[in-house]
Amino acid sequence: MTETASRPRPARETLEDVYVVDADVHIPEDPAGLAEYAEPPWDVGLREIAKVEERYLDLPGMTPRAEFRVPFPGGSNRRQIVTSAVELRTSLDELEVDKAVLFPDHLLYLAMVRDPSFAATLARAYNQWLLEHWLLEDPSLRGALVVAPQEPEAGAADILRHAGRREFVCVYLPASGVRPLYGHRQYDPVYQAALESGLPIALHSVEAVFPVFPFELNEFRTTLGAHAVAHPFSMIANMVSMLETGVPARYPDLRFAFMEAGCGWVPFILNRLDKEYIERRREVPYLQERPSHYIKRFFFGTQPVEEPERAADIVKLYELFDGENQALFASDWPHHDFDHPRYFFGLPFSPEARRKIMGGNAVRFFGPEVAA
Amino acid sequence: VTEHVVCRVDELPEGSHRVFRVGRREIGVFNMGGELHAIPNLCPHQLGPLCEGGVSGALDRGPHTGWKLAWIWDGEVVTCPWHSLEFHVPTGQCLALPDVRLRKFPLRAVDGEIRVSV
Numbered sequence: 001m002t003e004t005a006s007r008p009r010p011a012r013e014t015l016e017d018v019y020v021v022d023a024d025v026h027i028p029e030d031p032a033g034l035a036e037y038a039e040p041p042w043d044v045g046l047r048e049i050a051k052v053e054e055r056y057l058d059l060p061g062m063t064p065r066a067e068f069r070v071p072f073p074g075g076s077n078r079r080q081i082v083t084s085a086v087e088l089r090t091s092l093d094e095l096e097v098d099k100a101v102l103f104p105d106h107l108l109y110l111a112m113v114r115d116p117s118f119a120a121t122l123a124r125a126y127n128q129w130l131l132e133h134w135l136l137e138d139p140s141l142r143g144a145l146v147v148a149p150q151e152p153e154a155g156a157a158d159i160l161r162h163a164g165r166r167e168f169v170c171v172y173l174p175a176s177g178v179r180p181l182y183g184h185r186q187y188d189p190v191y192q193a194a195l196e197s198g199l200p201i202a203l204h205s206v207e208a209v210f211p212v213f214p215f216e217l218n219e220f221r222t223t224l225g226a227h228a229v230a231h232p233f234s235m236i237a238n239m240v241s242m243l244e245t246g247v248p249a250r251y252p253d254l255r256f257a258f259m260e261a262g263c264g265w266v267p268f269i270l271n272r273l274d275k276e277y278i279e280r281r282r283e284v285p286y287l288q289e290r291p292s293h294y295i296k297r298f299f300f301g302t303q304p305v306e307e308p309e310r311a312a313d314i315v316k317l318y319e320l321f322d323g324e325n326q327a328l329f330a331s332d333w334p335h336h337d338f339d340h341p342r343y344f345f346g347l348p349f350s351p352e353a354r355r356k357i358m359g360g361n362a363v364r365f366f367g368p369e370v371a372a
Numbered sequence: 373v374t375e376h377v378v379c380r381v382d383e384l385p386e387g388s389h390r391v392f393r394v395g396r397r398e399i400g401v402f403n404m405g406g407e408l409h410a411i412p413n414l415c416p417h418q419l420g421p422l423c424e425g426g427v428s429g430a431l432d433r434g435p436h437t438g439w440k441l442a443w444i445w446d447g448e449v450v451t452c453p454w455h456s457l458e459f460h461v462p463t464g465q466c467l468a469l470p471d472v473r474l475r476k477f478p479l480r481a482v483d484g485e486i487r488v489s490v
Contacts, residue, residue, distance in 0.1 A: 072428075072431060072443070073426075073428035073429065074426065074428035074429070074430065074449065074451050074456075074458070075426075075451060075456050076425065076451060076452070076453050076454070076455070076456045077424075077425055077426040077451070077453050078424075078425075078453035078454065336455070336456070337455065338454075339418070340418045340419070340420075340454075342418075342419065343418040343419070
C-alpha cells in the first residue's frame with residue numbers, strides 16, 4: 001500500500017506524448033511537374049493545362065466538376081495548399097503529426113477524367129512525381145499510389161512496378177464518380193497486384209456532381225447538400241458493390257480503408273446489410289458471415305470527424321463499428337474541412353483508444369513503414 | 373482588469389483589423405467604420421486563429437428579411453480561416469450557432485493610442 005501511495009502519479013497524457021500517423025494529407029500535383037513524367041502526347045496537354053490559373057481543387061483539364069456557386073465575399077482566406085515537402089513538414093510539425101500519408105489534390109477527381117489513356121498517364125506520372133519530389137525528400141512522408149480505374153491493367157502494372165518501395169504504403173482508388181463501382185470484376189487485377197505487393201487499398205472520396213450513380217447530386221443547389229452527401233454515398237455505393245461480388249471474401253488478406261467520409265454512415269450500412277442478408281444470403285454466397293463481420297475488418301478515416309453536440313456521442317458512434325481498432329486518424333490537411341489533431345485528441349475516448357486511433361491502427365493498416 | 377496599449381489609432385485605419393498579443397492572449401482588434409472592437413483570436417470550434425480571417429458581410433434569409441435573400445452586416449463579419457465559421461464582430465455572435473457568443477474586450481482610444489482592457 002505504502003509503495004503504491006508513494007508512486008508518483010503519471011502525468012496526464014498530452015498530444016505530444018502520442019505517436020500520430022496522419023492517414024490523409026494532400027499535396028498539389030502541378031501539371032507542369034507531371035508533364036516531365038508523362039508519355040507523349042499527354043506531356044504537351046499537361047503543359048497547356050499548366051497555363052490555366054489554378055484554384056483550390058479546381059484546375060480545368062484535370063478536375064472535371066460542375067461548379068455553380070455564386071462567389072459572395074467571405075469564406076476562408078487560408079491558403080489551402082502546400083507546395084513543397086519542406087513546407088509540408090513544417091506545417092505537420094505545428095500539427096504534431098509524426099508521419100503522414102500523402103494523397104493528391106486534383107487527382108481526387110481522376111475517376112471522372114473521360115479519356116482512359118490520359119487518366120492512366122496522369123496516375124503513372126503522379127506516382128513517379130510523388131516519389132521523387134516528396135517521398136524521397138522526407139522519410140516521414142509516405143505515399144498513396146494512385147490507380148486510374150479507367151485502366152485497371154495499367155494500374156496493376158504500376159503497382160507491381162513500384163512493388164517493394166517502402167515509400168508507398170497503400171494503393172489509392174478514387175472513389176467518387178467511378179463507373180463501374182469497385183466491386184466490378186474489372187478491378188480484380190488491381191486487387192491482385194496490391195495483394196502481391198503487400199499494399200492495402202484506400203478508397204478516397206471527393207465532392208462530385210457527375211452523371212453516374214450515385215453522384216447525380218445536381219438536385220442540390222448548395223455545397224452543403226452536395227458535399228454532405230457525396231462522400232458517404234460514394235463510400236456506401238462502393239462498399240455495397242464490393243460486398244455484392246465478395247471482394248473481401250475473395251481477397252481475405254487484403255486490407256481496405258474508406259477515407260474522407262467520416263464514420264457516421266458506417267453503423268447505418270452495417271446494420272442495414274445485416275438485415276438484408278438474413279433474407280437474401282443466396283444472392284451473395286461469397287459471404288460466409290454477416291456483412292458486418294467483413295465491414296468491421298475494414299478501416300475508416302476519421303475525417304471529417306462528426307461533431308455531435310454531446311461530445312460523448314462520438315465514442316458511442318465508434319463503438320458501433322469497432323472504431324477503436326478500425327478508425328485511422330486523418331486530418332485532411334491542408335484542405336478546407338481538415339481536422340486538427342488537437343481537436344481529435346480532446347474527444348472523450350479512453351487514452352488507449354485514442355493512441356490506437358491516432359497511430360496504432362495506422363501501423364496495422366499501412367504496415368511498419370509508418371511506425372515510429 | 374488591466375489596460376494594455378496595443379497600437380496607435382492611425383495604425384488601424386477604418387476597415388482594417390490586426391491581431392495583438394496581450395499577455396498570454398491573442399486578441400483581434402477591428403476598426404469598423406470608426407468603431408473599435410476586440411475579440412479573442414481563438415475560434416471556439418477547433419481553436420483556429422479566428423481573427424486572421426477576412427472580414428466581409430453575410431447572407432441572411434428569414435421572416436425578418438421578408439423571406440428574401442439579403443446581404444447583411446457588410447464589413448462586420450469575420451470568418452475563421454480554418455473552417456469558415458462566421459462571427460458578427462460588433463456583438464460577438466456566432467452566425468451558425470446561436471448558443472455561441474464571443475467574449476468582447478472593452479477598449480478605447482486615448483491620446484492617439486488604442487487600449488484594450490483584459
